[in-house]
Amino acid sequence: MAGTMTGSEIVLKALVDQGVEHIFGYPGGAVLPIYDELFQQDKLKHILVRQEGGAVHAAEGYARSTGKVGVVLVTSGPGLTNAVTGLTDALMDSIPIVCISGQVPTHLIGNDAFQECDTVGITRPCTKHNWLVKRLEDLPRIMHEAFYVARTGRPGPVVIDIPKDIQFQSGTYSPPKDIKHKSYQPQVRGDDDLIAKAVEMLATAKRPLIYSGGGVINSGPKASKLLRELVKLTGFPITSTLMGLGAYPASGKEWLGMLGMHGTYEANLAMHDCDVMLCVGARFDDRITGRTDAFSPGSRKIHIDIDPSSINKNVRVEVPIIGDVGYVLEAMIAKWKADGAGAAKPALKSWWGQIGKWRERDSLAYKENDQVIMPQYAIQRLYELTKDRETYISTEVGQHQMWAAQFYHFEEPNHWLTSGGLGTMGYGMPAAIGAQLAHPKALVVNIAGDASIQMNMQEMSTAVQFRLPIKNFILNNQYMGMVRQWQQLLHGNRRSSSYVEAMPDFVKLAEAYGGVGIRCDKPGDLDDAILEMIKVTDRPVLFDCRVASLANCFPMIPSGEAHNKMILGDEVSYEDIDDAIGEEGRQLV
Amino acid sequence: MPKTQSHYPEPTQFETVEQHTLSILVDNEPGVLARVIGLFSGRGYNIDSLTVSETEHEKHVSRITIVTKATPMVLAQMRHQLERLIPVHRVIDLTRQGTPLQRELALVKVAGLGDDRVEALRLAEAFRARVVDASTTHFIFEVTGRSTKIDQFLALMADIGLVEVSRTGIAAISRGARGMLQS
Secondary structure (H helix, E strand, O other): OOOOEEHHHHHHHHHHHOOOOEEEEOOOHHHHHHHHHHHOOOOOEEEEOOOHHHHHHHHHHHHHHHOOOEEEEEOOOHHHHHHHHHHHHHHHOOOOEEEEEEEOOHHHOOOOOOOOOOHHHHHHHHOOEEEEOOOHHHHHHHHHHHHHHHHOOOOOEEEEEEEHHHHHOEEOOOOOOOOOOOOOOOOOOOOHHHHHHHHHHHHOOOOEEEEEOHHHHHHOHHHHHHHHHHHHHHOOOEEEOHHHOOOOOOOOOOEEEEOOOOOOHHHHHHHHHOOEEEEEOOOOOHHHHOOHHHOOOOOEEEEEEOOHHHOOOOOOOOEEEEOOHHHHHHHHHHHHHHHOOOOOOHHHHHHHHHHHHHHHOOOOOOOOOOOOEOHHHHHHHHHHHHOOOOEEEEEOOOHHHHHHHHHOOOOOOOOEEOOOOOOOOOOHHHHHHHHHHHOOOOEEEEEEEOOHHHHOOOHHHHHHHOOOOOEEEEEEOOEOHHHHHHHHHHOOOOOOOOEOOOOOOHHHHHHHHOOEEEEEOOHHHHHHHHHHHHHOOOOOEEEEEEEOOOOOOOOEOOOOOOOOOOEOHHHOOHHHHHHOOHHHHHHOO | OOOOOOOOOOOOOOOOOEEEEEEEEEEOOOOHHHHHHHHHHHOOOOOOEEEEEEEEOOOOEEEEEEEEEEOHHHHHHHHHHHHHOOOEEEEEEHHHHOOOEEEEEEEEEEEOOOHHHHHHHHHHHHOOOEEEEEOOOEEEEEEEEOHHHHHHHHHHHHOOOEEEEEEOOOEEEOOOOOOOOOO
């Protein structure tokens, strides 16, 4: 389109030129010109959510499951403030999001106009960067720069705030060019000397361990391939954070399971006892380290991260390598091969022998029950019945999330969508909507809790409108399970506000929205019910899986402890814990 | 038995707190100072002194000088966190490179009559302060130097008739021939 365009046309043209196909949003006064343009074109598909918070999570699910940038469109004031939780979530988990918000006309900014808020002020600490577009001639540049900033380096959310008068004005569009930002230039190549030093440390390690994280997923599918190659080449054991699940296949024999607060015995003890730790795209956060002064005390640490501020933030490392995980892994593999490193070593064999003993402890074991569905069993069955399909799993936040991470096994990256850093209840259903849109033929399951699902229940309506057959698999125990578990362990089992007294009938609720409701409360009926759920292909499902109400999520590293002080589920009986009150409850920790 | 009722770990690292001066080159665009100081308040870093002004007009580059107190690990974090901000070009810990030159300017209003006026002028001369405004009942002095010198000057003036003071905060630069972008 030659000649001049309106601000709204420029926004849409830039989105198309950036390869965008789907936008998640909600209209309102200050973005009506953009919505009017959307109505008159067919290249971009707009997904109308039911609340702006849902739009950002849907864009996150879309982005995480495709590797593309997720795009959000909201109006000024409450539209934007509703999006803040999702933006913060995306910042914590490094998810690339471009959020376009309408703003009151420039001459009214600062006047407390109707639906005005200080968008750039409010979103400054919860975005990677943000812009207020005050002149139309800046709009094309800012649009393209926003995508560049969102997807490069350590990815993250950005906000472009566009006043309504700018959307109406006419100006010239310029297509995206190779952007070289004057001050923002993320370092992609790792330092060769440090890479050589890291390879040397790994080659001489006696008890090595690879600890990978979400950075491997963010770097792209190539990084996951390289990680697999490195593990194959070295024969080293590997564990991963919650955000990194799927980068290395759970079926691999070097896989130790997830580490951290609810990680496996073998992963956490290997972390504690290793002598060389290779951290790949993870950030030593407090769910992983526990007490930092007792964290892996005997190891020398190598840390690969694209964000220099992640290095030496919580834990001091000997070899910091700043760069893109994919690039650095490739260089390390080349160096490893060139050095001819990694002949079969007796030390590594004895390390694996030790790990084998920890594995035998079977830390995920739980007491089975033929009367009541155990939540762990529900996820095991879900896994068995869906593993041979192309399946994407999202979760909400809480016990069900940890059980999903422990019992659903991921073979490929980008198939696991969860709110790790911020821990946002209500993330799962909209994220599933985003993933289902991006992968219409795939099976998308939101493993949910009864409390979390109600935080964004309104998005059922979105799923019905767009015929998205997402499956909300609700582990319904009538409690905010993780809150209740902490109250039991730390606050004398006083269940302050953690029991949900007025639970909706999820089956009727699903039907009211125009979806499918399924209920199951017997272990013997579970397989058939799951198969019935999978069969639905044109509408969303609420699956009310009634599970044991007081099950606890183990293993667990108790508060302020080291990795070798784990509590294992079968050492404490559920009955003991249920009966424990007051001080006795704390004794059990 | 948990030592704490929190599910967050207790602090375990205790290092000595040091005072350092940071120089930050930024694009002079709207909101850039808010980004920098928002980062400081958001992450719980403290600011002892803050100075900002455009230093390269054609390139719209400003230089922010921040004096802060933190442990060495947190000081390194500050540098890296500041460098994550998109409009930040470069962050240098001047104190880490050596002892930087640090100067401050103060405008000091002193009112009084008789002997106090004579004493004020005598002290001003000793501190090489210039009189930039005067009447029969007041002087305004301009004094530059290290912050400690200005503190001293103000302490003496307090007894004579100090009315108010405006200070610029610290401007700092590294010693030697090299600029901050050449290191």
